[in-house]
Amino acid sequence: MKSLGSIRRSFAPWSDPAAKPYIVFENVTKRFGDFTAVNDLSLSIFEREFFALLGASGCGKSTLLRMLAGFDEPTSGRILLDGQDLRGIPPYKRPVNMMFQSYALFPHMTVENNIAFGLKQEGMAKADIEKRVADMLKLVKLEQFAKRKPHQLSGGQRQRVALARSVAKRPKVLLLDEPLGALDKKLREETQFELMDLQQELGLTFVVVTHDQEEAMTMADRIAILDKGEVMQVATPTEVYEAPASRFVAGFVGNVNMFEGKVASRDAGSARISGGNGLTIKTENAGDASAGSDVVFAIRPEKIKVSSKKPADAEANVAEGEIYDIAYLGDMTVYHVRLADGQVVKASSLNAVRISEDPLSWNDRAWISFRPDAGVVLTR
Structure with missing residues (x-):
């Protein structure tokens, strides 16, 4: 069986019919x-999965997260966690914790006291709190900043x-609402990989809300794409x-080109499509x-090649x-090619x-071409 692309890890319980969603x-x-x-949404997430809810503002992704956390209740339907119906269970009694975009750190407390706050509220023994805080500081590589206050730290720190405080109570599920939105681009990219490594090390289920496609693509095992309160695809x-x-x-x-056309013929999984510009797609x-x-x-x-000469023997896809x-753009060049229509x-x-063998410039005539397996036919 051919893979569509690189496989990050073999973890894929959703493909096992016997696996039970968490x-x-x-x-x-x-x-x-x-x-x-x-709107009448159904969705399953598995234990130890890094799951992303992706969509534009107003698509319902943050509402889903808030209902799972217990801040909002569904108008209808059920939310189950490890088989238990969460309706009526207050946030503080749910085995989940939520990390907000603003971080919501206590400005008057040191780093270690911020991490310890929830543990003290639960009545954990002092010695156990100290050990847990030390473990969390080591986990997020902030041991030397334990006595500092939030205003003395960088955005990434x-x-x-906030992340250490969120996982200190060892919740079964960690909910992250736009967790990297306040970071600059370079730090955001670095932190994405740190979050992935941390999730693997802790063995927790992570559910992240984001509008950043690259962020979701980088971190998540699966992504649910939402629009107007409905799931468009989970994959x-x-x-x-x-x-x-x-x-x-x-x-x-991502970016995509779409060609309108009519299916002229079908043969097993293949098709021949008649499009505009006299373009025939195989x-x-x-x-x-x-x-x-x-x-x-x-x-x-x-997936599209641009050249100054027509590809030899090309009778389709050109x-x-x-x-x-x-x-x-340095690592790549993007061409916009205007067709006849x-x-x-x-x-x-x-x-x-470093040196192109087929240089192309503005207003040059050019040919676009692509392989038969390069694109996909959409019917909806």
């Missing part, structure tokens, strides 16, 4: 007055303190990117498209156009060598 949203609806934030990052379930998902995650990923149906062929920019724009196709090329 968290279950069962036909959950949440209304605020006349506004429906979550405050984020680690691994690779599946979401390489095999989107709909036009919405294809357009929401694809090996026809999905459930039937002959004669109107479809969209979606393909990512990095079209001529004009270089409309070029963006040199005005559609602009985006193609990206990795700058693997």
Whole structure:
């Protein structure tokens, strides 16, 4: 069996029919007055999974997190954690902890006292608190900052303190609401990997809310893409990117080119599609498209090759156009190629060598081409 892309780890309980989900949203609806934030949503999350809720503002992802934490109750439906219905159980009695984007650290307390706060509230013995705090400081690599106060720390360090405080009580589930939103780009990228390593080390179930596609793709084992309170697709990052379930998902995650067309013929998993510009598309990923149906062929920019000459013996998956724009990004170059009917196709090329053998410039005539397995047919 061929893989769609790189596999980060073999962990995949969702593919085992006998595996029991750890968290279950069962036909959950949440209304605020006349506004429906979550609409009859069902979703399963497995133990030890790093799960991301991804979507634009107002899609319902934070509402889901708040209902799981106990800050809001569903209007209808059930939320189960390890088989237990959470309805009516207050937040402080749920085996979950939530880390907010603002971190919500106590400014008058030292780092170690911030971490210890929840443990003291639970009445843990002083010696046990000291050991647990020491373990948490070591875990987030902040031992030398134990006596400092939040204002004496960088944004990344405050984020680690909030994380240490969140996991100090050893919850079964850690909920993270836009946890890296306050960090700069470079620190955010570094912290993503630290969170992944920490989740693996602790063996906890992480549920993260984010609007950042790259963040979700980097950290999560699976991603639920939400829109208007409904789930559009639940899949691994690779599946979401390489095999989107709909036009919405294809357009929401990453960059994509979409060609409208009609299925001229079907043969097993392959299809021949007649598109605009006289473009004929031959694809090996026809999905459930039937002959004669109107479809969209979606393909990512990095799967399209741009050249000054027509590829030899090309009778499909090739079209001529004009270089409309070029963006040199260092590691790659992005071309915008305008086809005969005005559609602009985006193609990206990795700058693997310092000198191009086929230089292209603005207003040059150029050919785009792609392999039969490079894109996917979408019927919805």
